[in-house]
Amino acid sequence: MKRNQHRKRARARQLSPLYLTLLTAVAHAQSQNQNTADNPTAAPGGSLAPVFVTANPLGDSNLISPATALYGDALTLRQTNSLGETLNGLPGVSTTTYGPMVGRPIIRGMDGDRIRLLQNGVAAWDASSLSYDHAVPQEPLTIERVEIVRGPAALLYGGNAIGGVVNTIDNRIPREAIKGIDGAVDASYGGANNARAGAAMVEGGNGQFAFHVDAFDRETSKERIPGFAHSDRQRALDGPDADEAYGSIPNSDGRWHGGAVGSSYTWADGYAGLSYNGYEANYGSVAEDDVRLRMHQDHVAFASEVRNLNGPFSQLKFDFGYTDYEHKEIDNGVTGTTFRNHGYEARIEARHRKLGPLEGAIGIQLSQNTFSALGDEALVPTTQTTNVALFGLEEWNVTDAFKLSAGARYEHVKQEPTAAGNDRFASATDRDFNAISASLGALYKLTPVWAVAGNVGYTERAPALYELYANGPHDATGQYLIGNPDAQKEKAVSADLSLRFDSGHNKGSVGVFYSRFRNYLTEFNTGRLVNDDDEVVPAGTDDALNEAVYRGVRAEFYGIELDSKWRVFEKGAHEVDVSLIGDYTHARNMDTGQPLPRIxxxxxxxxxxxxxxxxxxxxxxxxxxxxxxxPEDDLPTASYTRLGLIFTYKFHVGATNWLAYVRGDNLTNQDIRYASSVVRDIAPEGGRSVMVGMRTTF
Structure with missing residues (x-):
């Protein structure tokens, strides 16, 4: 889009409501350091890259916490069918999968309610943390920027961010003045499931009033795979007479579409605006050939910011989101289970004036949502969750080379279940929790190009509703899940330490992390096979489920992350960069010594x-x-080597800027099965494929 540099800097400063709440700033992301002329994965508009605003409330470029930002052409060229797969492979980030349509980010081996997914800094409620077959209702084509914060720095978003935060950012509420009209159009075709995807966006304004409109549509066929859908080990368990799918994954097609409208009033020192977006999806369950999931989400958001205030606070920011979500699981045309989740989240943040050497912010967060599962898979009772939290952070620039930060959060969580006539939940009772989190961070510049940064934090997480009240069949994982109504808070001490290098085109970071949990809530198979009524059945019974209970254990996670980029050749207009990214996570149950699953x-x-x-x-x-x-009841995964190629070409037609690309994925046609996927032995990743795409901005 044709925007001047002042506007780009202003948007980067104002875009994310996360920026007042994290303890420390974040390391430069891989994509953040690239120049458009240098590299096809660079930010648009030349060498000016957006500032990483998450965890950087004070506008300081000396960043502390490990994090990654993905935006511009880098985001365009990575976009796939799910948020998790789009981010998979970034340092410390993997994905759950349940076929090509479903993927939720995993950070440092933690998923579900230990990873906080936000849209523009507040929750958009769904059911993706409850079950691996529930998609995240976000279309990557409409996302302008993704910011990922790993480790202790995310704790000011509460215990549910104990593993990290993923914040997707758009401009559906324009946060700065717009004069005239601009927009963008994306279109792509191909991939292992022949995805046909398109999105369009238009923004305009008169310098005070601004508007935003976008729409998207994505339709896919079945996922093509290199060989059998079931792995060698799984086929051995299936037996010689089983009918085995080959060449594609049955019931792996889908379609989703939606759009948004938004408007705001802007002035020199702030803005206020409102937006609505809707999302519809229909996709198959790869574990059940006759089951389709139909999903609908409505989300209304309000955001406002006022800057340059007089008095004790120089800046105030308010964000609010209300979500109404529903999805139905339809078996042979008959609705079996309906999942609903509706509620709101509001966040007020205030940056105070300097207090001696300290700069910082305080805030309050309020949320309430009601979740229900009605029908054949009534896994949990209808439950209302209320959360009230206070948080704050302070930063002290001790010297030009040394900076300290500290933050804390207190939250009160209340879970209120209702049996609604279902005898399985008749004994469920209300639970209240008070959770406290705190963190310290430091950055020291050893030389102008070398720096060391570290964080340590203590976090408490209240049990999620399914960890407390689950009592029902969960076909997506082949289990009958039983919650622990007496479960206590999950508590963790976490730390990370990184060494960084930043000199022009050459940048790198290597870091280690460690988390130690008391009362880590995880599933344990009891060894019994049961039916949908939790009655013991003999082995070999059709539709038999493994009975599993939630239990608190001691657990630890540790690992290493590497992110580097080096300019190895430059002559005239020719430039060559080499990047190396790596990560490793080790996670175990300290009570038994057993590995934790899906790492x-x-x-x-x-x-x-x-x-x-x-x-x-x-x-x-x-x-x-x-x-x-x-774990003993899981199957291992084999190694794989995946090769990809991307070719890009940029050109101008009149006042429009164009990016054309061809992307080849898994060119060696490897049988790829993610260890983090619950369906890895029945649904591998896609085989060799080519995608072509075009993006234009005006």
Whole structure:
């Protein structure tokens, strides 16, 4: 879009409501350091890259916490069918999968209610944390920027951010003045499931009033795979007479569409605006050939910010979101279960004036949502969850080379279940929790190009409703889940330490992390096979489920993350960069010594980028080692090496800017099964594929 540099800087400063609430600032992201002329994954509009505003409330470029920002062409070229797969492979980030349509981000081996998913800084309620077959209702084509914060720095978003925060940012509420009309159009075709995707956006204004309109549509066919859908080990368990799918994954197609409208009033020192967006989806369950999921979400948001105030506070920010979500699981045309989740979240943040050497902010967050599961898979009772939280952070620039930060959060969580006539939940009772989190961070510049940064935090997480009250069949995982109504808070001490280098085109970071949990809530199989009524059945019974209960254990997570980029050749307009990304997570149950489930193995990605004027090319090779550290009742995953190529070309037609690209994925046609996927042994990732796409801005 044709916007001047002042506007780009203003949007980057104002875009994210996360920026007042994290303890520390974040490391430069891989994509943040690239120049458009250099590299096809750079930010649009030349070398000016948006400032990473998450965890950077004071506008300081000396960043502390490990994090990644993805935006511009880098985001366009990574977009896939799900949010999780789009982010998969970034440092410390993997994905759940339940076929090509479903993927929720995993950070440092933690998923579900330990990862906080936000839209523009507040919750948009769904059911993705309850079950692996529930998609995140976000279309990657409509996202302008993704910010990922890992480790202790995310704790000011509460216990549900104990593993990290993923904040998707759009401009559906314009946060700065717009004069005239601009917009963008995206279109792509291809991939292993022949995805046909398109999105369009138009923004305009008169310098005070601004508007935003967008729409998107994505339709896919069944996912093509290199061989059998079931793995070798699974086919051995299936027996010789089983009918085995080959060449594609049954029931893996889908379609989703939606759009948004928004408007705001802007002035020199702030803005206020309102938006609405809707999302519709219909996709198949890869574990059940006759089951379709139909999803609908409505989300209304209000946001406002006032700057340059007199008095004790120099800036106030308010964000509010209300969501009405529903999805139905339809078996052979008959609705079996209906999941609903509706509620709101509001957040007020105030940046105070400098108090001696301290700069910082305080805030309050309020949320309430009601979740229900009605029908055959009434896994949990209708439950209302209310959360009230206070938070704050302070930062002290001790010297030009040394900075300290500290933050804390107190929250009160109340769970109120209602049996609604279902005898399985008749004994469920209200639970209240008071959770406290605190963190310290520091950054020290060893030299102008070398720095060391560290964080340590203590976090408490209240049990989620399903960890307390679950009592029903869960076909998506083949379990009958039983919650622990007496479960206590999950408590963790976490730390990370990183060494960084930043000199022009050459940038790198290597870091280690460690988390130790008391009362880590996880599932334990009892060894019994049961039916939908939790009655014991013999082995071999059709539709038999593994009975599993939630139990608190001691657990630890530790690992390493690497992110680096080096300019290895530059002559005239020819430029070559080499990038290396790697991560490893080790997670175990300290009570038994057993590995925790669904942990990605050691991974490494080597990429070479070539730029010559408007032409760009990228070759990327990812290798994941085998994962043999799995619980006793899980199957291991084999290693794989995936090769990808991207070719890009940028050009202008009149007042429009164009990006054309061709992307080849899994060119060696590897049988890829993510260790983090609950359906890895029945639904691998896509085989060799090519996608073509075009993006234009005006």
């Amino acid at each position: 990605s193995p050691l991974r490494a990605t080597l990429a070479v980028d070539y730029g010559y004027g408007p032409f760009g090319a990228r070759a990327e090779m990812e290798h994941a080692w085998a994962q043999h550290r799995v």
